Amino acid sequence: MRTGIAAEFADEATLLAAIHRVRDHGLTRLETYGPVPSEAIDLALGKERSSLSVAAGIGGLCGAAGAYALQWFLVAYLYPIDLGGRPPHMPLPYLIITIEMGFLFGAIAVFVAFLVACRLVRLWDPINDVPGFESATRDHFWLAIDGDDPALDRLGDALDDAARVAPFGGAA
Amino acid sequence: MKGDLHSLVPRVEVTRRAALKLLATGVAALETGCFERPGDREIVPYVQEPPELRPGVTTRYTGVLSLDGFGYGVIVDTHDGRPTKLDGNPAHPATLGGSLPWLQARILDLYDPQRSREPTMLGQPASWAAIAAQLRALPRGPLWIVMPPQTSPTIAALLARIAARHDLRVVTHAPLARTAVYRGHELVYGRPLEQQLDLARADVVVALDADLLGTGPMAAAWSRAFASRRKPEGGPRSMNRLWVAEPMQTPTGTLADERLPIAAGEIAALATLIAAEVGVALPASLGQTAQARLGERAASWARHVAADLVAHRGASAIIAGDRQPPVVHALARMIDHALGNPVVMTTPAVLDPLPTHGLDELASAANPGAVLVLDCDPLYTAPHLHLAGVLARSTFSLHAGLYANATTAACRGHIPLAHDLETWTDPRALDGTLAIGQPTIRPRFEVASIIDVLAELAGVTLDARTLVHDQLRGQAALDVFDTAWTTALRTGVVAGSAFRAETITPTWRSPATDALAALLAPPPANTVEVALAPSPALHDGRFAPNAWLQELPHPITKQTWGNAALMSRATASALGVSNEDLVRVRGPVGEAVLPALIVEGADDHAVTIELGHGQHGPAIAAGIGTDVYGLGDAMILRATVSKAGGTRVVPRTQIYMAEHGREIAPLVTLAAYQRDPKLAAHLRGDQASLLPQGGDRFKGVQWGMTIDTSICSGCSACMVACQAENNVPTVGPEDVAKGRAMHWIRIDRYIEEERVVNEPMLCQHCENAPCEYVCPVNATDHSPDGLNEQVYNRCVGTRFCANNCPYKVRRFNWFAYEHEDSRSLQYNPDVTVRSRGVMEKCTYCVQRIRGAEHRAIVDHRAIQPGEVVTACQAACPTGAIQFGMLDEHDTAFATMRASRRRFEALHDLGTRPRTQYLVKVTNPKEGA
Amino acid sequence: MSEKLRDLHDDVFGRMRARGGRQWRIAFGVCGLFTLLLVGSLSWTIYKGIGVWGTNMPAAWAFAIINFVWWIGIGHAGTFISAILYLLEQNSWRNPISRLTETMTIFAVVQAGLFPIFHLGRPWFAYWLFPYPDIMGVWPNVKSALPWDAAAVSTYFTVSVLFWFTGLLPDLASLRDHAPTRRQRILYGLLAMGWRGDARSWRHYKVTYLMLASIAAPLVISVHSVVSSDFAIGLTPGWHTTLQPPYFVAGAIFSGFAMVIVLAIPVRFFYRLEHVITDRVLENCAKLMLITGCIVAYGYMMEHFGAYYTGDADERSLMFGFHPTSIAFWMMISCNVLAPQVLWLRRARRSKVVLLIVSLLVLLGMWLERYVIVVQGLLRDQLPSAWGNYMPTIVDLGILAGTLGFFGLLFLAFLRFMPFIPVSELKEEAVLE
């Protein structure tokens, strides 16, 4: 079970400072929590931009290709019914549903990927047990240091100007 | 074919009916692709297989229908013992294979749940046996029989035998009887005679207030003969000329080359003038009075007619309408005589052409004794005589009718009358030809035919079949006669039974002069002419219970479910009324209030109202339209018409009758067509298209239809035929008014000024059909033989196809219209009965096409030209509708398809319709 | 800074939490009644057949399709605001109303979605429009515009819901952590699916939101273009024109903004949110309404010019003749073309009363536009013999009123139980300032 130390900060600035100190001390397994997204924090944590857009792209392409193939298979191959002399395989009308399905599957793909990547559909996390953690969705910022961080013992005073420091997930 | 069907109990019908029911209730489960489980249905085979009946195979019998005594030979299609469809019998002189709306619709009466179902006596259920006993036991003494004109020799014989037992007084009563014709002929020939027209020989036809192609005992046959002379492509004499003078436009009027709107009361004057012009020896004074009475237009019209007649001596025909007074008919014959036309006069087919007893006699009879009213409704058709009184005074009174009507209530007894297809009859056609009517189904309840009733009165114990058989047999030896009898039944006519022509010439006598002088006297001031007319659908009202006929759009006004005061635009504005405003008509006897309807081409001095509406029952006829029998006891009345205030909806299937600048129904004169035969070229042929055209899309047999608008009179027989063949429902006045009529074929009528075109409009079976590609579920698509297919069981009812059909021939089942009562017995088992929520439309009678294909496969042969005949084509009396294979040769269809008059409706849309039309060509007289 | 966030959080959540009280309950009750009317009318239709509507031949489509197009159109402004304005970085005036309008979109599409199904002659076979493996071996016809509709509308609906739900997550999380009662917190917790606001999630969130926005943006354009092809692929005069798609899209956004204003003004009044949904927000909506209105006017012009220029007899008589629908046409012109012109005046754009009136007129006008488009062409088709008239029945009106009620019902419920102002987005803005 995941364990670690959680520290609450009044605002983003103090959090950023703390992150820098903690990282100077060689700690790497960090995660922050806050009411708003912040590129500064990502920068401090040294994280790259998310690559979920790929999911959208793949999903979209698969959806579109599948839709066109299905239309051709059903309408032009399986039962090529004569409708007012229109040729069985008629790309122009096929394209409309193709495009729509591209959008649909792109959207669904990126959303599912989002749920997975964020490890959502998960109501409880050890850190939820930290008293006062709710402030993370209101106004405060939290820094969580993973319990199995090899450099945990070198933490020292890094978290001194935290509003509060608490361990989570059983023993620390 | 064997005649007597009584041994054949249609057992398979059980499963058929169950099947139809099952479908009619639209079992969704079936359609979603669920299955019927084994054992859900039964198979009920015969105990003994009837010799001539095979399950699911159409068997045809000959039959005869009677109307006002005259016989109309028909072919009866039966499915598993159920008659489902009627068509004219090509061998019978009155139809020559053609149909009239009522003829097609009679099949529905057979299964009509409104029919009276049991004999009653004094309001109590009785049995035919009991009533028959009473008839046999009638005391000798006065016996009145009121019935329509009869032509049957069997009936004649029976009447003779009755006369021997009783003080018999036969009152021949029919509002539309042709008595005036016989009286007229009596005036000039000395005795009542019938004229036998041969329109095929006439170069000039003059119709004086006569709808000879629309109504009357020979309408179908005459239409065919007339149409045979309307072929612009033929030689110089291939196209006759039709002059029509009439107060209201009729089907005949729509085909007129020269038409004169004129009050029916003025026709006498017109005829007089024509007669004078062609040299009939009349007192000069008459000519002047006529001249004086007619307007300038009418007078000059008459002179043109006369000139044309003289120019075609010996090759013309003058026909006066049945409702015209006798002397006009006398004049017509004198004109014929003066022109040396080959007039064929015969003895009339009706038993007493000049009724010896009138209804009024009966009405005033102090103690009438026994009164029998057979197959008519005098209380409704002659209200001014108040016959209820005399019926009450009678010692015995019986009404025999298909339905319980106004007269039934006034009589003590009532016996359901047998439908023509339920009994044996032997009526004559107008030309005297005998036809033997055989029953094609066992009556579903206790009925008696007129012959049965008369037989009881005559004390004869033989059944109708024996009576008819023996009557025809006469003294002939049985073995000899048998073949004759069988032939008569198989062909539907008794060979050589037509009357011989009399050699007799007309002479003008003084009574005629007096009658004419009286007619030419000026009409009473401040009155307007109200001309009563037969309803093209309901005749004199006897067909009012028939939903098909009630919902049949009027050929001219397109009105359904009711009648109206038909008047010209000028008359209407003079009265200060417009369409659907109520007007009050005060006739010499009674008055009536009904909606006004403006008709282009009506005369400004006459209001026309059709008879047969406003009955008190049965169910669907009740309260539909307005009864005008009470206005007076003549067909042409002087009356006062005034605005009544208020309106009544007139359900019409077509409201806009102008072309609005679109080239939809072209019309040219013969001269113009001969000058420029290519004048339709721009209305047919290919259009530029982005879609691949032709290719190998259409392989093998290709179907198509061509309709000649030159000879379509708009009679609408095709509409009813289609309804009968394809299980097309009726929807009732409210839905018709909403625009929900279901007819698969309709007759579009375009009229601007004098130019009228009847354009039958049905599915055009476009090769590039706009309806097909918009259907999301492939419920309508195209077959390799060029049919636009409609798959009811696949249809979800988006109605996109209807929106996208520029011809607007698609029909939608807004409600569950299908019958579940006895009318479902009439359903054609080869056509799906559509349930609620699906689209339907003309299929080119695909069931007949596929049926023919199957027969061809079974016989290992190809389909023959003319093998497939659509219902509308079969019904069309003029042969305006022709259907066939595009690669046919030397058939009527091929000839029409090859015509240079051929055009495609809405050609510019590039739909490439398979149904195509021929431009209407008229043959007006130069300078007229 | 954290004070700023705290104040924003407490202030906005506090006001949203403010119970609607009696007004809310009354409004909800009224909408409930109309919803029952909808249920009743539709049940009656299913029971008797669509003959109970005014539709006929030639007007085989009428109220149902009109309402469908009208509701879909209204459904456009939502995604337009939340997606297109998001991509154009108009957050300053987009954020305050984005949630309201997305919700409006979803509920409007729900109303629209009813019609294509219930207008069928046999609604129970509606699923035949989708390619499922049946045992008949027959498939939908994708050359017809109706399967395009089915695809476009369902796609638009799904994407809108995903977009909307993604945006909701952080606010649902806030409610989970700060709602007053434990029951509410558990319920919101279930909806929040465990959102914790960790940096990783925020990173993915930003990209996902951007992706959904950039997918939704073209959909806004595509959906009504596809809907317009229901008419554009037809032969019917007045339908058969390439003008339809842009003309329809403009009209849709036009009516959409009208509905946004109609909803935003009372909301900000009853919830005292004038400082969040500021006058500037409304004014910008008004401006967009004015612009799209002008595009629509241009559409009318081109429609008539086209009829004149092509010289097609049917088109001409349709555009320039007098018809049963001509009154509707001139009402439409005055509502859609004349009325919005007052918005050139700043004072008009600033006056809530004027905005409300103009917006209501526009909504009416856009309904009339669809009426004219759908019915007029059908009543005056190529064959004069088939010309007819159309009169809606009480059931038609019941269904239209019913959908309005059902829409209101859903919207009121949303106001009551959901964060209808995207607080987290406001916070983000605040931080950036």
Place this chain on the structure above:
Amino acid sequence: MRCSPNPVALFTPTASAVYRGVVIGAVVAVGAALCAPMIYIRTGYASGEGDPVEQPIEFDHRHHVRDDGIDCVYCHSTVETEAYAGIPSTERCMGCHGQVWPDSPETAPLRASWETHTPIRWKRINALPDYVYFHHGVHVQAGVACASCHGDVRNMARVSKAHDLSMKFCLDCHRSTQDSRAITHLTTCTTCHR
């Protein structure tokens, strides 16, 4: 030091797991609900394939066809020419059974039918919906064997449905007679639907 669990913690780890299960389960369930009917309709249970139905007379095709070698057409007399194959009339049965088994209990109902002139009400095994028009004659003429739709009736004690007779079943056969899937007179709608 031990960390005391948050007193106000909303969810426990178990709750979280259950929740996830429910969400995923719901998605799966919806999918299953959509597929179920499509699978069901393809089962013999739905079509009633192979379940013999009790008939008013214990008629055994094996004796008549296999043992006595009577040709199908002898009883189903119109099968080669007409739409309906034709179910033999009581008269036809009596033709033989007047002499053969004249008083066996099996043929008692037959005699009853003959004497009382009331038809035998057989149960229909192979039924098509009413909007489907099937013509036996053309199929026989085209060389389609009875068995290809009705199965091996000659070896059936009680007749049972051999195929589901779905539209797909018909189409497969109609297509097999032509080399392409193109629409022909055999695969266009009005071939069967009118």
